[in-house]
Amino acid sequence: MSAWVEILKLKDGRYYLKTLLTILTALIKTYDKSSKVNSFYYNGKEYWLDKNTRMGLMNLAKCNPSSINLVLDDTIVTTSADKAIEFLS
Known part of the structure; x- marks a missing residue:
């Protein structure tokens, strides 16, 4: 959180936006790789x-x-293509 406070204190708009864009991009990439x-x-089972x-x-x-056929951990699951698309989406 302290990084956000420091960024918000910056007065240089260009530097602020470039820094903010870098941080937001990293947060989005990290979130995209998460189990969420x-x-x-x-x-x-998840x-x-x-x-x-x-x-x-x-x-x-x-x-x-x-x-x-989907390999889920140590199990091979055979399912319809429609069902696979549904839970992979």
């Missing part, structure tokens, strides 16, 4: 996949209208 964004529930894996699986599910 990339997690989903299957059979009551799973986390990074964005690239999620997007790759979604693309695969969109190409295969019948079913898809």
Whole structure:
């Protein structure tokens, strides 16, 4: 929090905006990698996949209208492509 206080005290608008943009970009990237964004529930258990894996699986599910196999921890789950897209979104 003290970093925010120091930034808000700055008087140079350009420096302030560049610094703020850098900090906000880092916060967004960190949040995007968190389980708050990339997690989903299957059979009551929470799973986390990074964005690239999620997007790759979604693309695969969109190409295969019948079913898809997902590796969730040590379990292989076969589900419909529609259901996979639903909880990977």
